[in-house]
Amino acid sequence: MKPVIRHIVSASLSLASTVGLAPTALSQDVDTTPPVLTFSPNPLTVVSGATVAVTFTATDNEGIERGGGVECTAGSFSVGNSTYTAPAVSEDTDAECEAVACDAAGNAGAANLTVSITAPAEPAPPPA
DSSP states (O other): OEEEEEEEEEEEOOTTOOOEEEEEEEEEEEOOOOOOOEEEEEEEEETTTTTTOOOOEEESOOOOEEEEEESSSEEEEEOOOOOOOOOOOOOOOEEEEEEEEEEEEOOOEEEEEEEEEEEEEEEOOOOO
């Protein structure tokens, strides 16, 4: 955190009509550190239609204020269960999942999960 110095001047007036001014410096720490978000494993390879466990963490020196969940270009991510579910695909497909979180100071952090979705293998032809 970077310190911010603010100057405050306090004044007093006595009954004898003398005025006294006393400058006072006030130091306040300002949080400039964004939250840190991670996915593990990353990158992730998953079979078409499967659900796999993925560790997702979001940490901050002052605490997470709000998060927007995890958005994926294909499939879905459950923050509560810490799982990724791949869509059913007929050919190998890539997807990205993004998580964003903010702390009380308004600092935002983000993380991306890269997913390779593997199509099911073609069945072997029947014997002739």
